[in-house]
Amino acid sequence: xxxxxxLSLEQALSLSYATSRFVHLGWRVIRIEATPVGDRxxxxxxxxxxxxxxxxxxxxYFIGPNVGKETISLNLKEERGQExxxxxxxxLPADVFASNxxxxxxxxxxxxxxxxxxxNPRLIWAGLSAMGPDYPDAPGYDPAIQAMTGYMELTGDxxxxxxxxxxxxxxxxxGDEVFANVCLALAERAQxxxxxxxxxxxxxxxxxxxxxxxxxxxxxxxxxxxxRSGNEHRExxxxxxxxxxxxxxxxxxxxxxxxxxxxxxEPFLELGFPARDTNEGRRRAREAIHKEIGAITGHFKTADLxxxxxxxxxxxxxxxxxxxxxxxxxxxxALLETRTPSGKRVRLPPPSVERQHLVSSDRRLAYAxxxxxxxxxxxxxxxxxxxxxxxxxxxxxVA
Numbered sequence: 001x002x003x004x005x006x007l008s009l010e011q012a013l014s015l016s017y018a019t020s021r022f023v024h025l026g027w028r029v030i031r032i033e034a035t036p037v038g039d040r041x042x043x044x045x046x047x048x049x050x051x052x053x054x055x056x057x058x059x060x061y062f063i064g065p066n067v068g069k070e071t072i073s074l075n076l077k078e079e080r081g082q083e084x085x086x087x088x089x090x091x092l093p094a095d096v097f098a099s100n101x102x103x104x105x106x107x108x109x110x111x112x113x114x115x116x117x118x119x120n121p122r123l124i125w126a127g128l129s130a131m132g133p134d135y136p137d138a139p140g141y142d143p144a145i146q147a148m149t150g151y152m153e154l155t156g157d158x159x160x161x162x163x164x165x166x167x168x169x170x171x172x173x174x175g176d177e178v179f180a181n182v183c184l185a186l187a188e189r190a191q192x193x194x195x196x197x198x199x200x201x202x203x204x205x206x207x208x209x210x211x212x213x214x215x216x217x218x219x220x221x222x223x224x225x226x227x228r229s230g231n232e233h234r235e236x237x238x239x240x241x242x243x244x245x246x247x248x249x250x251x252x253x254x255x256x257x258x259x260x261x262x263x264x265x266e267p268f269l270e271l272g273f274p275a276r277d278t279n280e281g282r283r284r285a286r287e288a289i290h291k292e293i294g295a296i297t298g299h300f301k302t303a304d305l306x307x308x309x310x311x312x313x314x315x316x317x318x319x320x321x322x323x324x325x326x327x328x329x330x331x332x333x334a335l336l337e338t339r340t341p342s343g344k345r346v347r348l349p350p351p352s353v354e355r356q357h358l359v360s361s362d363r364r365l366a367y368a369x370x371x372x373x374x375x376x377x378x379x380x381x382x383x384x385x386x387x388x389x390x391x392x393x394x395x396x397x398v399a
Contacts (some may be wrong), residue, residue, distance in 0.1 A: 003027050004095040004186070007088060009111060011044040012170060014140065014202065015100035015128050016065035018175035022096075022182075023068035023365065024336075025102040030378060032085070033371060035399040042399065043073070043371040054341050057371045064348060067338045068365035072379070073399040074370035081397045082110030084379075086119040091382040093120055096182055100128040104136035113197040120256045121193040124185045126178050132201035142168040154213065158228045173209065175204040179293050201363040210303070237282040241319065242297040249302050251293070252315040255279070261312045267296050295364040338367050373397050 007021045009032045041048050043057065050060030075081040088095060097116055097149045106112040106127070113125040127133065129139030133218035146152050150171070154164030181198045184308070186211035189195060207214075216226050225234075231250070233239035249312045253259050256278055263272035271292055275281045282289060297305060302318045311315035318324075325331055326347060326353055348365070375398050379389050393397045 001025075003153070005092050006030065006098065007032060007085075007092075007094040008097070009101060009109075011098040012046055012100065013065060013142070013169040014175045015098055015178065016044075016046070016175075017172055018128070018178035019069070019098065020065050020067070021175070021179040024140070024193075025327070029069045029070050030374070032074050032076075033071055035050070035073050035081075035396055036076040043071075047371065054306045055370055058368055063338070063346065063368045066368035067336075067348060068210060069369055070208075070374035070378065071369040071372060073376040074375075075397050075399075076109040076111065078397060079110070080392075080395065082115075084384075084397060085110065086116065087384075088382050089116050089119045089123060091379075094123060095186070096124045096126065097177075098126040098127065098128065098182075099176065099226070100140070102136060103127065103129050103133040106133075116186065117195055119195075121195060122189060122193065124182055124198070125195065126182055126185075126198040126200065128174060128178055129202070132199050133201045133376070141203075142171045145170040145202050145206055148288055148294070149203055150210065150213070151206065153227055154229075156228050157230045160228075162228070170206045172203045174200055177205045224366045228269045232286075235283075236355050239336055240290050240293070241311075242290075242294045244297050244300055244305060247302050247352040249297060249305050250317045250319060251297075251309065254315070258314055261314055262309070265308065265312060267300075267308075268293070336363050336365055338365050340367060 003025075004022075005028045006019055006029045007020050008015060008029060009015050010019060011033070016031075020030075020302070023029050031044075036042040041057075043063065046059075047057045047062045048059050049062065049301050053059050053063070076083060080198060085241060088094065095113070099111055100107065101111070110116075113127075116125060117123050128140075130138040130145065146155075146164055146169075149170070152162035155165055168250075177200045178198070181200065182213060185196050185198060213226060218224070231239075231241040233252070236252070236254050239254070241250050246263060251263055259276070259279075260284065262268050271289065276285055276289070300308075303373075306318060308314050320328060326335070331350060334354065336348040338346050338348060340346060346367075376389055379392070379398070380386075384392075389398070
């Protein structure tokens with residue numbers, strides 16, 4: 001597929017992550033950031049989150065989702081800035097326009113689908129928001145969406161308060177939906193020649209993952225059964241985290257055959273009783289089984305247990321720290337990287353899948369852009385003269 005061009009009015013994480021997936025494809029992503037307002041720091045607030053970087057507008061939290069992108073500054077509160085955007089949409093031309101601003105601001109900023117598709121009928125338009133255009137005022141914050149869609153009620157120890165997931169997965173899930181649906185819309189455009197509109201709701205995207213949970217409400221479960229279960233699996237026993245002499249191990253016995261393999265191993269022979277031969281029987285003895293397994297694993301090193309159980313085809317995994325994840329061969333060999341302006345190597349997560357020509361041959365992406373660094377070049381590419389650009393800057397339409 002040809003390399004396509006994405007114009008993205010993005011800030012924070014969810015949409016920035018979505019467009020980073022297009023960067024992995026080798027496509028061009030141009031971030032649009034607001035011009036400065038008063039004494040506020042310019043551009044995406046995430047530029048200033050985390051430890052300070054080598055530039056004042058490139059703090060650590062901003063880097064990962066924004067490597068390999070270009071960025072321009074544009075004042076869309078002014079009609080003249082909106083005209084500049086329409087010219088960019090038409091003249092670059094842009095294949096995709098994406099935004100994660102509040103839906104109530106679409107028309108105010110001149111970024112609504114009707115306006116921009118008039119400038120380029122082949123445009124794919126994608127809006128990402130907390131709850132979709134029917135809730136135009138709702139802000140989209142990952143922790144709040146986790147709370148509202150039940151994930152905090154499903155995460156953590158059952159005897160402890162609700163807990164957030166350790167990664168902002170609602171942001172990332174919604175970003176994946178933008179990526180997937182843009183790809184689908186591009187495939188449809190290849191057949192029809194026409195663009196289209198996509199609206200992604202963070203709340204709906206999150207709730208779509210409750211596929212093993214919501215049906216339980218109508219299938220005989222009491223509401224208090226559909227809640228936090230710690231590291232245990234609600235249905236399969238035994239599945240849990242167990243202590244070892246040097247840490248913890250995760251063990252997952254997913255069926256009766258796997259259970260028979262477990263109790264055929266010397267240290268676990270004493271766990272085998274006829275009443276436990278079926279998963280339903282093991283569910284009734286859940287607490288006792290977990291206690292007995294923990295008493296056994298507590299006498300072994302984690303690595304020894306992984307080898308012992310793995311030799312029987314059982315699922316047993318160490319609990320890796322993030323540094324260990326980075327050094328884990330299946331991950332280590334797929335990592336991307338970037339370089340700071342001074343040349344320091346920064347490791348990046350791998351792309352979610354490997355495909356031919358997915359990323360550059362050296363797996364290196366350009367460092368996250370400085371605020372507004374590509375404004376002049378992008379405007380010139382769209383046909384703006386140096387005089388026009390100077391006038392736009394003097395009028396504070398660009399910065």
